[in-house]
Amino acid sequence: MDDPLDTDAIVEAPEHIVFRYVVAGPGRRAVAQLIDLCVCYGGLLFLSIFVMLAFAGFEAIAGWKSPFFGSFADAGVGVILVIAFAAQWLYSFLWEGFTGRSPGKIALGLRVVMVSGQPIGFGAAALRNVLRAADILPATYLVGVVAMALNRRFQRIGDLVAGTMVIVAGRPSKAGPLMLWPPPERVELAVLPPEVPLDFDERQAIELFLRRRAALGPARAHELASIMMEPLRRRFGFRLPDPSRTLALLYDRAVNVGRSESPPSSRGAASMWPPPRPPEERRP
Secondary structure (H helix, E strand, O other): OOOOOOOEEEEOOOOOOOEEEEEEEEEHHHHHHHHHHHHHHHHHHHHHHHHHHHHHHHHHHHOOOOOOOHHHHHHHHHHHHHHHHHHHHHHHHHHHEEEEEEHHHHOOOEEEEEOOOOOOOHHHHHHHHOHHHHOOOOOHHHHHHHHHHHHOOOHHHHHHHOOOEEEEEEEOEEOOOOOOOOOOHHHHHHOOOOOOOOOHHHHHHHHHHHHHHHHHHHHHHHHHHHHHHEEEEEEEEOOOHHHHHHHHHHHHHHHOOOOOOOOOOOOOOOOOOOOOOHHHHHHO
16 A cells, blocks of 8 residues: 555656656655664564674683783674674665665665666765764654655655665656647747747646646636746747646647657647547537
8 A cells, every 4th residue: 555645746758758767755764664674674683693692602612811912702792793783784775786776675666766766886875874873863763753744755865965866666657759739820929939838847747737727627727837937928928818828838849849760740640638628628
């Protein structure tokens, strides 16, 4: 069952292919972290018992004490402390660096990836785990939880600095290209700016709105579209009576102009989203 705080992250590849990931919420991540703590320190406990028994047995068999330690048992304690330090800092780093997943994340179906959707590397894995010390302050991950609550990808400080996010594992869904329907009319093309430079965040926000507007209801969709259009209207000087239609036209021109690898929405096949409106609802 998905965490109620899980949300979507949309990533656009250089080829303009859009992938959607489900970002893991704080609840899932907390349970995964608890499992990792149990695995890490449970394994450390068993290893500590083995080391102490091994050193104590060696001292009993040898019948003499080490010249460097008071006893071999004391040497065993030193070895355990070194192992504990290494386990604390290397456990998550090695798991995530090699696989992007720790045992806790595997159990909860989570994976660490870059915000670009690419697999995490050892550099990012090291950075996000070193900064765990900042996230855990002052206690019980308070700083980390506050940081997660302030951004839409639920990134703690380590994630923000390393450029990573935790997603629900599985093959990302590939969102089909948005097709503009109905096709642009002559009067719209006459006033549409020839170039519409939108950055990635702007394209992502507009696409998310266009894909979900049918579920928002006409009034809510009109309200959100009007809010999103205001800065674009000032920048491009272009606005139609229907702000949703205006956003669709601007998005289509920004994404598809000059692109030949995939069918441009204003000259291509039938609409994939939103579904074509019934004939009586289409404009003449």
